Amino acid sequence: MNATPSRVHAVVVGSGIAGLTAALHAVSGGSTVTLVTKDVLEHANTRYAQGGIAGVMFDDDRVEDHICDTLTAGAGLSDPDAVRVLAEEGPARIRDLIALGVAFDRAPDGSLVKGLEAAHSYPRILHAGGDATGTAVEKALVARLRESGATVIEHAFLVDLVVEDGRVRGVDLLVGESTHREGVRRRLLADAVVLATGGAGELFSHSTNPAVATGDGIAAALRAGAAVADLEFFQFHPTVLPPDDRGEAFLVSEAVRGEGATLIDDTGRRFAFDVHPDGDLAPRDVVARAIADRMARQGGRPVRLDATHLRPTLAERRAFLARRFPTIDAAVRRRGWDWAAEPVPVTPAAHYLMGGVVTDLHGRTSLPRLYAVGEVARTGVHGANRLASNSLLEGAVFGARTGDVLARDVMGGWPPITTPPPAVAGLPALPIAVVTPPPFDRAALQELLWTRAGLVRTERGLAEAASILRAWSAVTSEPVTENDHEDANLLLVGAHLVAAARARRESVGAHLRADQPAPAASITRAASC
Structure with missing residues (x-):
């Protein structure tokens, strides 16, 4: 029997701009929402976003130029439809944030201050508090969520998705404030689940990400059988x-x-x-x-x-x-x-993961009743390299789209979803290096990926990483504590990142294979522009 909109229950996992926006729009659409977050509600990657949010908010800027800048940065691998959605709907989502009280910086005459960042052809970046944009956005959305009637569960770690009869029916959680003890296991059933768990910056020894960015949503999606793509495209911020x-x-x-x-x-x-x-x-x-x-x-x-x-x-x-x-x-x-x-x-x-759980233009994944938004998702917007300050915008735009369709999807049945296949399929038939692995701990994993799968990659280095990751995965014990689960998730996502980087033998965007340098066209303006 189909649920009515007022009885649709959605679980949103994550409390950054994407998860908060999806939750608020789902509540507005009549759904009951439980938002679970790994730390406290205010602690997400969004909080650390300094640069700002990009959007066509000025009369002398054009949506087509924002589209072209995004496609150019994506090195020809962005989904043009997703990019158009981002650029066209972005201004409305920014106005929503202003209405919620985000005080973007303004000039003495009251006009919004323009900021220029890398690869933008126009200074369309808005900032709040100079370099505290993410904090301002997070505070405004959290305040609105607390007023919305949504249930919030903090210190709730996503262990796995609950999948029955080929669709997602809830989440298994580990609830407790200490990451070093087992915590309390809890199953939370739902009509739909929205992954908004962020990226996987903890894969690398040098990272701009907070310690909570351990790839939990991507790992859970992989174990549940959802399509994942573009994990080889990890953006490294130049200036740290x-x-x-x-x-x-x-x-x-x-x-x-x-x-x-x-x-x-x-x-x-x-x-x-x-x-x-x-x-x-x-x-x-x-x-x-x-x-x-x-x-x-x-x-x-x-x-x-x-x-x-x-x-x-x-x-x-x-x-x-x-x-x-x-x-x-x-x-x-x-x-x-x-x-x-x-x-x-x-x-x-290491800064931002362009790949993730593959979605359509409304956050739907290949697994019925599972959605993904924000950095955990592969919407197709970023392609091989993210344009500066498009990440907050992506979270707002696609978070809203997901929240808006959720109740209708549950009521009407999961619509047919065509998720694009990964651009690269299959691992090349190349020898695997036999390497004696060092003892496993997270620091060793992070150093391995930084040196073998970081800024510059080679087949030899990636093959060595694949061998060591396989050996580590074979000897790790069943996870018990939250830290154990995080390590298991990093091992899984790291192995898939390395496999994707081996499979894509040509250099493009953020993925540089020193044994196959990028053609000059990969860093020139998109041909369609």
């Missing part, structure tokens, strides 16, 4: 401050380069123009690899980000940087540097 005395790295938004800061090597030379005509504002994969190459050429020492010319005097620069980038300014000063007076060291780090 080295770890502080607590061991924490810190991302420096490319909005800093959008304001005119430059990248220089040990000699003070701007090197990014050697590899791309846009120099410091080239696509992220290009800049990240240029930095890695320059570091190798200068003995592993970081390159430097130079903001010492942004205003005429030292006092003016200090005031500008503190006002425009208060969060970054504080992080730089905690490390003992005055970036108004001296260039600061920066290195690349």
